[in-house]
Amino acid sequence: MFDQAESFVTPDGRTIGAVMMEMKNITLRFGGVVAIKDISFDVREGEIRAIIGPNGAGKSSMLNVISGFYHPQEGEVWYKGARRPEMKPFEVARQGIARTFQNIALFEGMSVLDNVMTGRLNHMKTGILSQAIWYGKAEREETENRAVVERVIDFLEIQHIRKTPVSRLPYGLKKRVELARALAADPKLLLLDEPMAGMNVEEKEDMSRFILDVNDEFGTTIVLIEHDMGVVMDLSDRVVVMDYGKKIGDGPPDEVRNNQAVIDAYLGVAHD
Amino acid sequence: MTATDSADLVSIPALLARNAREFGDKAAYREKEFGIWQSWTWVQAVEQVEALALGLLSLGAEKGDHVAIAGRNRPYLYWAMLAAQSIGAVPVPIYQDAVGDEIAYVLDHCNARFIVAGDQEQVDKILDIRDSLKNLQTIIYLDPRGLRKYDHGMLKQYQNLQEEGRAARGQLGDELAKRQASQGYDDTCVMLYTSGTTGRPKGVVLSNRNVIETSKNSSQFDELGPGEEVLAYLPMAWVGDYTFSMGQALWTGFCVNCPESAETMMTDLREIGPTYYFAPPRVFENQLTNVMIRMEDASRLKKWMFEKAMAHAKRVGPALLSGTSIGFMDRVKYFLGDIFIYGPLKNTLGLSRVRIGYTAGEAIGPELFDFYRSLGINLKQLYGQTEATVYVTIQPDGEVRADTVGVPAPGVEVRIGDNGEIYYRSPGVFVEYYNNPESTASTKDAEGWVATGDAGFFEEDTGHLRIIDRAKDVGKMADGRLFAPKYVENKLKFYPNILEAVVFGNGRDYCTAFVNIDLNAVGNWAERNNIAYGGYQELSQHPQVLDMIQAHIEETNQSIAQDPMLSGCQVSRFLVLHKELDADDGEMTRTRKVRRRTVEDKFDDLIAGLYGGAAFVETTTEVTYEDGRKGSISAKLELRDAAIAAEQQLAAQ
Numbered sequence: 001m002f003d004q005a006e007s008f009v010t011p012d013g014r015t016i017g018a019v020m021m022e023m024k025n026i027t028l029r030f031g032g033v034v035a036i037k038d039i040s041f042d043v044r045e046g047e048i049r050a051i052i053g054p055n056g057a058g059k060s061s062m063l064n065v066i067s068g069f070y071h072p073q074e075g076e077v078w079y080k081g082a083r084r085p086e087m088k089p090f091e092v093a094r095q096g097i098a099r100t101f102q103n104i105a106l107f108e109g110m111s112v113l114d115n116v117m118t119g120r121l122n123h124m125k126t127g128i129l130s131q132a133i134w135y136g137k138a139e140r141e142e143t144e145n146r147a148v149v150e151r152v153i154d155f156l157e158i159q160h161i162r163k164t165p166v167s168r169l170p171y172g173l174k175k176r177v178e179l180a181r182a183l184a185a186d187p188k189l190l191l192l193d194e195p196m197a198g199m200n201v202e203e204k205e206d207m208s209r210f211i212l213d214v215n216d217e218f219g220t221t222i223v224l225i226e227h228d229m230g231v232v233m234d235l236s237d238r239v240v241v242m243d244y245g246k247k248i249g250d251g252p253p254d255e256v257r258n259n260q261a262v263i264d265a266y267l268g269v270a271h272d
Numbered sequence: 273m274t275a276t277d278s279a280d281l282v283s284i285p286a287l288l289a290r291n292a293r294e295f296g297d298k299a300a301y302r303e304k305e306f307g308i309w310q311s312w313t314w315v316q317a318v319e320q321v322e323a324l325a326l327g328l329l330s331l332g333a334e335k336g337d338h339v340a341i342a343g344r345n346r347p348y349l350y351w352a353m354l355a356a357q358s359i360g361a362v363p364v365p366i367y368q369d370a371v372g373d374e375i376a377y378v379l380d381h382c383n384a385r386f387i388v389a390g391d392q393e394q395v396d397k398i399l400d401i402r403d404s405l406k407n408l409q410t411i412i413y414l415d416p417r418g419l420r421k422y423d424h425g426m427l428k429q430y431q432n433l434q435e436e437g438r439a440a441r442g443q444l445g446d447e448l449a450k451r452q453a454s455q456g457y458d459d460t461c462v463m464l465y466t467s468g469t470t471g472r473p474k475g476v477v478l479s480n481r482n483v484i485e486t487s488k489n490s491s492q493f494d495e496l497g498p499g500e501e502v503l504a505y506l507p508m509a510w511v512g513d514y515t516f517s518m519g520q521a522l523w524t525g526f527c528v529n530c531p532e533s534a535e536t537m538m539t540d541l542r543e544i545g546p547t548y549y550f551a552p553p554r555v556f557e558n559q560l561t562n563v564m565i566r567m568e569d570a571s572r573l574k575k576w577m578f579e580k581a582m583a584h585a586k587r588v589g590p591a592l593l594s595g596t597s598i599g600f601m602d603r604v605k606y607f608l609g610d611i612f613i614y615g616p617l618k619n620t621l622g623l624s625r626v627r628i629g630y631t632a633g634e635a636i637g638p639e640l641f642d643f644y645r646s647l648g649i650n651l652k653q654l655y656g657q658t659e660a661t662v663y664v665t666i667q668p669d670g671e672v673r674a675d676t677v678g679v680p681a682p683g684v685e686v687r688i689g690d691n692g693e694i695y696y697r698s699p700g701v702f703v704e705y706y707n708n709p710e711s712t713a714s715t716k717d718a719e720g721w722v723a724t725g726d727a728g729f730f731e732e733d734t735g736h737l738r739i740i741d742r743a744k745d746v747g748k749m750a751d752g753r754l755f756a757p758k759y760v761e762n763k764l765k766f767y768p769n770i771l772e773a774v775v776f777g778n779g780r781d782y783c784t785a786f787v788n789i790d791l792n793a794v795g796n797w798a799e800r801n802n803i804a805y806g807g808y809q810e811l812s813q814h815p816q817v818l819d820m821i822q823a824h825i826e827e828t829n830q831s832i833a834q835d836p837m838l839s840g841c842q843v844s845r846f847l848v849l850h851k852e853l854d855a856d857d858g859e860m861t862r863t864r865k866v867r868r869r870t871v872e873d874k875f876d877d878l879i880a881g882l883y884g885g886a887a888f889v890e891t892t893t894e895v896t897y898e899d900g901r902k903g904s905i906s907a908k909l910e911l912r913d914a915a916i917a918a919e920q921q922l923a924a925q
Contacts, residue, residue, distance in 0.1 A: 013421045150306035155417075160535035162307065213418055 007045075016237065017045030020221055021066070021189065026075035028061055035061040036072065037245040043189070048215055048222045050232045053242035054265055059225045060102060062242070063191050066223065067099050068092035094122050096188035100178040100195060102225075108167040112158060112177050113149070115166055119184030120145040152183045155217070156210060172203040176210070183214060190214070192224040196231055204228065208235055229266075233257065241265065283455035283480045284357045287522040292318040295498055295525045301347035304532040304540055312347060314525070320348075320434070322448065324355035327437030328386065329444045331410055331428075335360035335451065338382040338463065342366045342375070342398075343390020345504040345513070345530045348414050348430060352388040353518065357461065360451045361386075364463045364475070365509040367862045368394065369855070371900060374473075374862075376401040378465050382475055382706060383407045388430070392418040395427065402426070457481045462518075463706055464511050466658050467861035475706030476511075476658045485699035486661040487519035489682040493666065494628050500526035500548045501625070505537050510863065511658040512632070516550055519661075541622035549629045553636040554864065556651075558792075559621055560643060561768055565796050581613035582646070589646025594670050614647045623649050630654050633863065635739070635758075637766030638674035645672065653677050655739065659715065659722055660684070661700035665737045676736035686737065692727040693743045745868065747778035753840030755783070757868075760841045763831060767824045768793045772853050774871050775843065776879060782844040784882040786875065787821050788852050794820075809850045809907055818912060821848055825914040833917040842916050845882045847889075849875075850907035856896045881911055 007017045021043040028036040036058045043049045051059045064070040065077065068089045077084045079095065087095075098119070106115050123145060124131075126138040134142070153159055156176055161169060166177060175195060182190055195211065196204045208231055214220050226232045232239060233253040241249035241256055243265040249256045256262055281287055291300065291314045300314040312320065328339070339356040341363055343349050353363035364382050366375060368390065375397055379387070385407050389395045395413050399422075402408060413419060414430045437444075461480045465473040490496075504517040517528045526548070531540035538559075567578055588602045598606075618624045629644070629651040636653065644651045650669065655677035656662040664686065667678035680686045684698035697720045704712045716722045727746050728739040740746065741758040749755050757775040764773040764787065771790040777783035789812050798805055798814070805811040829842040853859040859871050872879065874893070881889035892906040 147306065150308075154306055157533070159307070159532045160539070163539075209418075216420065217417065 010237065014046060014216065016047045019043070020045040020080060022078040023062075023065070024076040024078065026062070026065060026072045026077070028058075028065060028070055028072045034245050036065070038075070039240075039242070039245075039247045040075075041240045041247065041250055043221060043223055045221055046215070046219055047237040048211070048224065048235055050236035050239045051223065051225050051242060052227070052229070052232055052239055056244075057242040057265075058245040059242055060193055063099070063193055063223070063225060066189075067097060067191055090122075093185065096186075097191065098182040098185040098187035098189075099191035100175070100182050100193060102193040102197065104171075104174045104178055106166045106174060106178060106181070109165060111163050111165055112169070112180075113153070113162050115177055116149050116152060116180045116184050117145065119152075119181040120149060122185060123148075148186065149184050152180050155213070156180050156183070172199050172206075175199070175203075175207065179207075179210065179214075183218075183220075187220060189221045189223065192222060192226075194225050194227065196226060196228055204231060211235060281484065282457040283452075283459065284354065284461060284483070284518070284522060285452040285455065287484070288314075288318060288321065288354060288358075289452075291522065291525045298498065298525070299527045300521075300525075301350065301528050301530070302544075303347050303530040304536070304543070309529075309543070311527075317347075317351065317354075321351045321354045321358060323434035323437045324351060324430070325358040325437065325448055326440055326444050327433035327435075328355060328359055328361070329447055330436050330440045331386070331433070333359055333361055333386060336460075337361040337385045338364050340364045340366055340379055340382070340384040340387040341508065342387065342394045343368050343414065343508075344534065345506075345508055345517070346390065346414070347528070347530055349388060349390060349508060350504075350517065350528065352412075352430075353462070356386075357455075358452050359448065360455060360459070362460050362463050364465070365507075365514070366465065367467075367507050367509045370862060371856060371896075372397055372400055376404055378473060378475075379405050379408070382463060385409050386412060388412045389414070391415040395419060395422070455480065457484075458703075460703065462514060464509060464514060464658055467510075467863040467865065474708055474711055477703040477706050478511075478661055478700075479703050482661045482700045482702060483515070483519045484523065485683065486515065486663055487523040489699075490515075490663055490666075491520050491524050493668075493682050494548075496520060496524045496526065496548060496628075498525035500524065500627075501544055501546045502526065502528055502548050502550075503531065503537075503541055503544055503546045504528050505531050505534075505540075506550065506552075507862070511662055512550060512656075515662045516548075538622065542620070543622075545622060545625040547625050547627045549623065549626045551629075551631060552633040552864075553631055553640065554634075556631060556636070556644060557640055557768070560640060561790075561793055563617070563621070564768070565792075568796075568800065578613060581609040582643075584609055585614060585646035586642060589648060590642055590672075593645055593648060593650060594672065610648070618647055618649065623647075626650065628652070632656060632677075634865075635762040636674060637762075639766065641674040654681070655737065657722075657724060659702045660696060660698060661702070663698070663700060664694075664696045664724070667736075671734070671736070673736070676731065676734070676738050678737065679735055680737075687721075688729060689723070691743065692729065692740070692746070694724045694726050694728050694737070694739075695721045696724065697721045749777060749783075749840045750779055750781045751840070754837055755841060756838055757783075757841070759838060760785070760828065760832060760843065761866075763828045764824065769797070769820060770824060772866065774853075774866055774868065775841070776872070776882075777841065780883065783841055784879070785825065785843045785846040786871070786878070787825075787846055787848045789817060789821070789848060791852075808852065809905065812848045812850055813907070813910060815910075818848060818910060821846070822912055822914055826917070829914065830917040843914055844916060845911060845913055847878060847882065847909050847911045850891075850909060851893060851895060851905060854895075856898060857894075858896075878909065881909075886911055 009015050019042045024040050026036055026039050053059050065072055068087045071086050124141055126141055130138040196207050215222055239253055239256045241262045248261040249259040296315045297313050299311045300317045302309050302311040339361050341349050341352050356363040366378050387398055389411055398411055410428050411426055412428050412430050412433055416429055458479050458481055461478050461483045463475050463477050465475050506513045521528050529544045531537045584605050588598045588606055591598055626649050629649055632654045652667040652672050654666040655664050663681035665678045666681040684696055686696045689695055701720055701722055725743050726739050727741055727743040728737055730737055741756040745757055747755040755777050760775045761773045764770050769790055770787055772788035774786040775783055791808055825843050825846055832842050833839050855862050860866055877891055878889055888908055888910055890908050892904055894904050896902050
């Protein structure tokens with residue numbers, strides 16, 4: 001059903017649009033190690049796309065290829081109908097792609113508000129000097145950006161820690177602040193690297209709700225890596241399964257769940 | 273009082289219109305949203321209220337319809353109450369954290385036709401039970417987040433309804449004016465459900481007269497003016513919030529400020545700096561606990577200054593506040609203390625500008641009470657009930673004490689029945705319990721006297737009322753001595769480590785107690801003493817924690833022994849519960865009062881253990897999670913004996 005129609009409506013009433021990003025025959029090597037081997041898949045506008053697989057399967061590498069941190073030796077990345085040349089991560093970010101990290105990468109000494117404000121950097125045009133003097137255009141710009149950030153803070157329900165330094169926050173909240181910073185960039189495509197790793201059940205439920213709400217409220221396309229199979233199956237529209245750098249499955253959660261190769265990868269069978 | 277008194281002010285809509293005329297551009301409502309205090313003037317508030325009222329008319333709302341309101345304190349929800357009142361409908365605020373069954377009972381009992389819900393959480397709860405609500409027509413929701421995909425057959429967004437109302441002003445404007453004008457002093461103003469300490473909640477019907485007379489009297493008593501600032505953060509379903517944030521606010525024209533969320537309340541309090549503040553003892557206690565925890569971690573110099581200054585404040589502060597004269601040097605020292613400690617501390621607590629503060633709902637610990645008063649905060653007590661539109665007794669400035677609840681409030685008559693029960697009569701006495709003539713008759717007699725259900729007495733020399741306990745909880749021990757559990761529980765709860773206590777002993781030979789530790793205070797203590805624990809349950813059974821609680825109980829026994837009338841209530845055996853008593857499990861009311869019977873039934877194995885002399889009891893308890901799912905926890909509890917300080921005190925005298 002995903003291949004024929006240009007856009008369609010899911011059973012729960014969301015509209016999934018045309019292909020937004022396409023990975024074509026990606027191969028990524030680190031010296032002699034092949035991290036990703038000839039993988040192709042696409043991401044449609046408005047969908048939640050999961051990448052799953054056992055440890056070392058190459059999931060994070062794949063996310064780093066999408067975000068422009070790694071450059072594949074073979075294959076092409078197509079974004080919004082055009083082939084993407086080799087780019088620096090900040091150039092990718094300017095195209096409307098934001099991400100969170102597996103190991104939280106926030107500025108620990110800064111407040112939550114300041115951290116989230118850094119997500120707006122790509123939207124600020126005034127120079128260092130005028131921002132230091134903070135007069136006229138710089139002031140207006142900061143006010144506008146602060147308004148966007150405050151909406152994100154309200155949306156993720158972190159008002160109570162707005163002024164708290166990140167280092168004082170528990171893990172689950174740090175993860176939420178990272179999501180807030182990514183959202184503040186107003187992304188078209190949001191990459192989440194294990195958004196629920198290390199969380200308890202309640203925190204996972206909260207985070208799942210936020211991910212669904214982000215997708216629903218802003219129409220943001222989401223690519224996420226996750227280990228918790230229950231979460232993946234509940235959240236995502238389509239799942240790519242990786243094992244040892246290869247793609248071994250791709251499709252809606254129900255289909256993937258019954259795929260023998262996937263079951264083997266997760267339960268573990270002898271590899272040659 | 274700068275607002276004009278007028279004979280026309282006989283309804284809430286009339287007061288609202290008066291405020292728009294007289295205070296037009298003054299801030300009426302504020303709410304912190306998106307990090308900024310958004311505010312609305314009286315004129316803007318009237319426009320919002322009218323738009324919603326017209327919207328309700330366009331949905332066909334009739335006079336006398338019940339409009340339920342569920343959500344946290346927000347200006348929009350206060351306007352929803354005002355809008356309902358403008359069209360002659362009756363607002364019924366309900367507790368936002370009530371679970372499905374409780375909401376179902378209330379909505380069914382009042383036959384609500386419209387519900388204004390704050391957010392998705394409230395809407396979900398109502399949709400779950402909608403089949404049992406025959407009269408329900410429309411759910412009006414405020415925050416659209418997460419609701420977009422819902423079937424909108426029964427749902428309508430607040431702002432959209434207001435738009436429809438504005439568009440329909442041409443056809444419905446006259447009808448609105450007619451309904452506003454047609455309201456009399458004895459028409460129903462609001463219906464508030466009691467929290468139901470015993471049995472099902474009852475719908476207390478309050479008339480315009482009840483609310484307006486009470487607001488007028490109490491505003492005059494404390495000289496409240498249009499310049500006051502209050503923070504509205506207590507449940508909207510509670511009569512106190514209705515009286516302070518609606519009745520008094522409308523009568524005097526002061527500004528109602530709503531916090532950003534429940535978690536930011538303390539920050540918002542500091543930003544607003546209310547001049548008139550109400551909090552139950554629990555909130556004051558939390559604030560004090562936070563201060564003390566932070567002082568533990570402060571540098572030695574700061575600690576020394578704090579201790580010196582607080583000791584001085586404790587000595588002369590309350591006297592200074594009551595207007596008693598103190599020595600010149602004491603005055604100078606207090607002045608210095610104010611510059612270095614009291615002032616900054618009050619500022620941190622958000623209480624710098626408080627001119628009048630009240631605490632009620634439960635007894636407040638004398639140390640706690642004196643702490644705030646010694647800082648120069650005019651904290652007073654009042655005693656009240658939903659059925660009285662809050663006020664029964666109140667402490668006048670200069671006559672404030674921790675152990676009494678003051679003198680009868682203006683316009684209120686109070687008498688003590690033969691059995692010690694307190695009765696009152698006032699213009700604030702409720703009209704009736706909705707659809708419940710038997711309960712109305714058993715509570716209010718033909719002459720308008722209302723039984724409070726509390727036992728107490730007037731002190732002869734001061735004329736102040738003292739409360740002993742709930743009249744029905746006061747019992748006799750097996751040997752005939754007086755048993756007043758609340759008296760003991762309150763003494764225990766004054767220890768910061770004890771969150772809650774339940775004492776048993778009616779008809780028994782000796783008293784026993786369940787104790788809930790305060791996880792905040794005890795957890796912090798454990799951290800400082802390097803005691804490792806995995807969670808609430810483990811900490812609660814730690815031998816050192818039990819030692820600590822035992823010490824508290826034995827100290828309490830000493831203090832109870834001083835009072836010959838109540839010396840039989842000393843606690844001989846106790847245990848520390850493995851779970852916190854919780855409203856979701858029905859062990860407490862939503863206003864956090866213990867449901868004694870439920871606790872007695874639920875933990876009967878533990879009570880049997882306490883009276884059977886066992887040293888340990890294994891137990892399994894069913895718990896309900898916030899989302900309504902059930903689970904169970906098992907624990908092995910240690911039962912301990914506490915030393916009795918009994919009769920030797922008497923013998924010695």
